[in-house]
Amino acid sequence: MSAPKVLFGFHAVGVRLRTAPESIVEIYVDPSRKDARMRQFLSRAQEAGVRLVEADSLRLSRLAGSAGHQGVVARAQPLPAKTSLDDLLDALQVPPLLLVLDGVTDPHNLGACLRVADGAGVHAVIAPKDHAVGINATVAKVASGAAETVPYFMVTNLARTLGELKERQIWCLGLSDEATQSLYQADLKTATALVLGAEGAGLRQLTRKTCDSLVSIPMLGAVESLNVSVASGICLYEAVRQRLAA
Structure with a gap:
């Protein structure tokens, strides 16, 4: 069995709790946080019958590797890949x-890219293994649950994969x-x-x-480029606009 991965923050842990609670080994929570959001989460x-462990904020920060844990850190087994890219496209x-x-x-x-991809209904996100970050706890936190819902494929040769996509029209x-x-054209x-x-750097x-x-x-102002997650949102939602209009 693979070593458990760390998830932190209400969104990331909440999505796993909703979609695959059996995969959660335990959830560490800050007992000093007693607000409505924490009470709802604990309920x-x-x-779901998940084991809860009380831990102070310092311990939670050490577990998460970040101070942005919101009082919630989980250890969970990695979810198995549901399908390959080819199988996903075939279906x-x-x-x-x-x-x-x-x-x-x-x-x-x-x-942030995964979060906007989820919102836009993207079928998969693809990245090269050697020039990209994998799904880690920080990615999952920022993605607000989208790291659990959007298929993310890391490929050995990106140019070859693009060629295979082109063969599929x-x-x-x-x-x-x-x-x-x-x-927009x-x-x-x-x-x-x-x-x-x-x-x-842009595209290689x-x-x-x-x-x-x-x-x-x-780009109509003085700024020459946009953050990649902002650019992704603009591009993906232009695709959504066109598809809904059609």
Whole structure:
């Protein structure tokens, strides 16, 4: 059995408590926090039969590796992968909407990207194994539960994976400040993989070359670029707008 992973914060632990309570080994809670949110959380945990352990804020910070635990830290078994990327795509009855992240190494950025991906109904998020952050406790906290709900696939060769997506007739659309075509000129109603790079560095050269086309987000002020999670939100919800309108 794999070693338990750490989840912290009401959202991250609450989603696991709701979706897979049997996977939770124990939940550490701060007994000094007696507000309504904590009382409601404790009631759900007790109903699920999860073991509760009282711990002060310092111990919780050590367990979480962060002071942003909100008085709640859980140790839980990793959930098994439900499917492969190929199986997921084969099972879809609607045009896929995928988010591909190239070189996003900041856990806060990844967590925020997963959260917006969940909100936009993205079918999967894809990232390279060597140039990306995996799902850790900070990612899960920032994602507010989306790390448990959005399939996240880390692939060995991103360019090859993009090539395989293209073979499935999934349009790979890269975001680049240098692109002459605007995001709002692109057709996102069909099968689409939106490919974004890290803030500053952008897409790696091979990733950029592998994309079918490149688009940019219009920047009308003095700032030259947006945070990758903000850019993801803009791109994904433009796809949602187009698909709902259709």
